[in-house]
Amino acid sequence: MKARLLTALALTAVLVTSGCGSGSDDDGGSGTPAASGSAGGSKGKLTVLAAASLTESFDKIGTLFEQANPGVEVTFSYGGSSGLATQITSGAPADVFAAASPATMKTATDAGDASGTPATFVKNQLVIAVPKGNPKGITSLAAMAKPEFKVALCAEQVPCGAAAQKALTAASIKVTPVTQEQDVKAALSKVKLGEVDAALVYRTDAKAAAADVDGVEFPESAQAINDYPIVALKNAVNPSGASAFVTFVQTPQAQQVLTEAGFQQP
Amino acid sequence: MSLDAHLVVRRESFTLDATLTAGAGEVVALLGPNGAGKTTALRALAGLIGLDGGHISLDGHRVEKVPPEHRHIGVVFQDYLLFPHLSALDNVAFGPRCRGVAKTESRVRAADQLARVGLSEHVRKKPRQLSGGQAQRVALARALATDPQLLLLDEPLAALDARTRLDTRAHLRGHLAGHAGPTVLVTHDPLDAMMLADRLVIIEDGRVVQTGDAASVTSQPRTDYVARLVGLNLYRGQCVDTRAGIAGGFALTVRSPVTGDVFVAFPPSAVALYPERPEGSPRNTWPATVTAVARHGDALRVELAGPIAVAADITPAAAVQLALEPGSRVWASVKATEVSAYPAATNV
Amino acid sequence: MLPLAGLLVRAPWTTLPERLTEPGVLAALRLSLLTATLATGVCLVLGVPLAWLLGRTGFPGRRFVRALVTVPLVLPPVVGGVALLLVFGRRGLVGEWLDTTFGFTLPFTTTGVVVAEAFVAMPFLVISVEGALRAADARYEEAAATLGASRWTAFRRVTLPLIAPGVAAGAVLCWARALGEFGATITFAGNFPGRTQTMPLAVYLALEQDLDAAIVLSLVLVVVSVAILAALRDKWAGVT
Known part of the structure; x- marks a missing residue:
């Protein structure tokens, strides 16, 4: 426990020195469960840490879940999957973790913080995000590689960057980006602002930004499909609620919400 | 230049x-x-x-x-x-x-x-x-x-x-x-x-x-x-010949004749104090009340109230003899030869 | 102090040598020191005259300008970065003109990093220098004027030496803030190793994957900046 505390302090220090400027809403310590009357079935408070790309879908699913389980109150904390994983291993109180990649989930399971085996509940794949109307006419991965285009990729350290590398490697295409963004939303906003001509982002993100951005599908994306795992956590304050939520996410009702957002079923 | x-x-x-x-x-x-x-x-x-x-x-x-x-x-x-x-x-x-x-x-x-x-x-x-x-x-x-x-x-x-x-x-x-x-x-x-x-x-x-x-x-x-700076008693008044009216009917006889609006000045050292009305007599004599006594160089500076406010410098010995303290009643006198009068109307 | 202790305790001391010699670390460190120093230079060149205007002249709208100067302090740096993009970006108010006229764009360049850091760090310099100016006796400038000094000469030869400690303090704060800058930099200049990836960006990305690497990078940043600040402080202490 002492080591974890120190890790948490270290993490805080790093975030502070680095300006703590991730675009996503990353309020690490929120949603401390008040553990009130959690004995009765799935009642009480439930804290879910979820990847930022799930924000819109999980907000809807949360409402559906509360309707299906009266008396349960779900609180979501969205953020970068790696950051969330670090919070969990540092002892952040939470009941469920939904990650954007198996690698980040592995951080939590390796540390022994998961209860049971993670289940893949959706898949996401990459598209080429271009400004609305595709003014530069970029329709393929190969076109992106042309030197006259400015391209943004995610940094390899984050899931969307790893996926992009996988797809590019599989297609034997070399793209030199002008920037390696810290997350998919940042890459997308560079497209929105017109600073770059194209970026590789998840289909769900392109769909959420459909007002400003078109998503161009490309066949090589099949090589880099991203699995989203979900798991109940060992230190859950509300274990029954946690497993109920994990199950609920995989019901057709929840899957429909996710599909509408652009996710694919596993 | x-x-x-x-x-x-x-x-x-x-x-x-x-x-x-x-x-x-x-x-x-x-x-x-x-x-x-x-x-x-x-x-x-x-x-x-x-x-x-x-x-x-x-x-x-x-x-x-x-x-x-x-x-x-x-x-x-x-x-x-x-x-x-x-x-x-x-x-x-x-x-x-x-x-x-x-x-x-x-x-x-x-x-x-x-x-x-x-x-x-x-x-x-x-x-x-x-x-x-x-x-x-x-x-x-x-x-x-x-x-x-x-x-x-x-x-x-x-x-x-x-x-x-x-x-x-x-x-x-x-x-x-x-x-x-x-x-x-x-x-x-x-x-x-x-x-x-x-x-x-x-x-x-x-x-x-x-x-x-x-x-x-x-x-x-x-x-x-300026009068305070140079240590003089100074009054404004109306002078006819050597008689200068200052305030409320009070008048002083001055050194030399002037006529009209004047300043009247004399040094504190020219003021003499007596326990009783002095006999024989300088013409500029009036009763006064001591309001303050303070050291002033080798002398004592006595502030007096009366028809005019006056500062007088006297020796410590004289002060002891007169038993001066605030509230004491004395007679003040100043010789006409010590009192100068000069026109106030001059443009500066 | 405590967070620093946390870093020290958790640091992977055994693998430290290999981690330190990774080429990316040095490149990021060099870029950080270079851009922070250049940004401080930009702040000095623009900020000292601005502070003088605020502190010594009574031009109309001075209060408003002073409030504007502090805006980067309250603005989340990421928003500052977006604001910079809206001005200097390819489609920005000034950026579009720069691009079409000179074929020159700021985002995703080292110059862009300097601009972002200068933007965020400027208030520290302006506020310090203005404070020093207010504390300095303006009558020295009057004395200089009676001796034949123009306003500029008086400022250069009298006022500036008088407020030198304030300017130095402001420059240090400015430099430190620029060195730690993250949000505006990653938003405006992006992240590309060797070109725009400064230490804080490298730390943030390392954190996504490898906590140990992030701690090592943070320690390097802390140690180098503390060493430089301590050295500068000794130097001034010797002078004054």
Whole structure:
């Protein structure tokens, strides 16, 4: 426990020195469960840490879940999957973790913080995000590689960057980006602002930004499909609620919400 | 070189409206109580504040619109304002440098100027390493190093202790005598003014109330402030021949006949006190009540109330004999030969 | 102090040598020091005259300008980065003109990093220098004027030396803030190793994958900046 505390302090220090400027809403310590009357079935408070790309879908699913389980109150904390994983291993109180990649989930399971085996509940794949109307006419991965285009990729350290590398490697295409963004939303906003001509982002993100951005599908994306795992956590304050939520996410009702957002079923 | 100025500066609570002239080589002291507008006048002459009216002529050239850096004036500020990061030499060389003199030449001039004020030993020192008297001399050397047409000094001795003040005053006097242009000196100390200046200009509440050399100002004060400064009892009155009516029917007989609106003055030492009405008798005798007794040099200064408020200086022995204390009733008397009367109507 | 202790305790001391010699670390460190120093230079050149205007002249709208100067302090740096993009970006108010006229764009360049850091760090310099100016006796400037000094000469030869400690303090704060800058930099200049990836960006990305690497990078940043600041402080202490 002492080591974890120190890790948490270290993490805080790093975030502070680095300006703590991730675009996503990353309020690490929120949603401390008040553990009130959690004995009765799935009642009480439930804290879910979820990847930022799930924000819109999980907000809807949360409402559906509360309707299906009266008396349960779900609180979501969205953020970068790696950051969330670090919070969990540092002892952040939470009941469920939904990650954007198996690698980040592995951080939590390796540390022994998961209860049971993670289940893949959706898949996401990459598209080429271009400004609305595709003014530069970029329709393929190969076109992106042309030197006259400015391209943004995610940094390899984050899931969307790893996926992009996988797809590019599989297609034997070399793209030199002008920037390696810290997350998919940042890459997308560079497209929105017109600073770059194209970026590789998840289909769900392109769909959420459909007002400003078109998503161009490309066949090589099949090589880099991203699995989203979900798991109940060992230190859950509300274990029954946690497993109920994990199950609920995989019901057709929840899957429909996710599909509408652009996710694919596993 | 000469100065001819009419300074009008308006402030919220106060207006300065003063005429000031000074001839070549003349030292004029602006003397007045705190808040009278002396420093305002000096700053206006230096160009650090603008005029709201009037003019400033130096040698016949109007300069009131000229910014300070082009006015060719030298200023010794009250706390000298020596640049703390520069040595004495560089402080003095600053002016010539700004006037376009080459660096080496400026330093030669500065060293020369410092030698003249007797500070050759201290050229490398920073201002904080100088004594008060030395700093004052550096400030003077700095002001003179630009060969100013007009030299201005703001309370040049006020920051010094009594002993240094004596030496520095004598030293300053020598240098002012050597300055070819006019000098205007601001002070609230009458002794400084009288020792250093050829002419005094007394300012009260933004107006010139009296001008003249030390002798005429001290012998014939025209305001309570000046009278207090020079230690005289002063009254305003109407005089017919040698009889001057002062207040409420009270009258004094004066030394020589004048007629009309007059000032009446006599020194406290001329006032004699008696326990009873003196017999035989000087004509100027009246009953009075002691309001205060205080030491004043070797004598005792007794403040008296009565038909007129009077200060009297008496010996300690006399005080013991009269058993003076606040509330004592005495008779005061002053000889007519000690009482001077002079017309009040003269324009200043 | 405590967070620093946390870093020290958790640091992977055994693998430290290999981690330190990774080429990316040095490149990021060099870029950070270079851009922070250049940004401080930009802040000095623009900030000192601005502070003088604010502290010594009574131009109309001074209060408003002073409030504007502090905006980067309250603005989240990421928003500052977006604001910079809206001005200097390819489609930005000024950026579009720069691009079409000179074929020159700021985002994703090292110059862009300097601009972002200068933007965020400027208030520290301006506020320090203005404070020093207000504390300095303006009558020294009057004394200089009576000696024939123009406003500029008086500022350069009298005021500037008088406020030097304030300017130095402001420059240090400015430099430190620029060195730690993250949000505006990653938003405006992006992240590309060797070109725009400064230490804080490298730390943030390392954190995504490898906590140990992030701690090592943070320690390097802390140690180098503390060493430089301490060295500068000794130097000034010797002078004044």
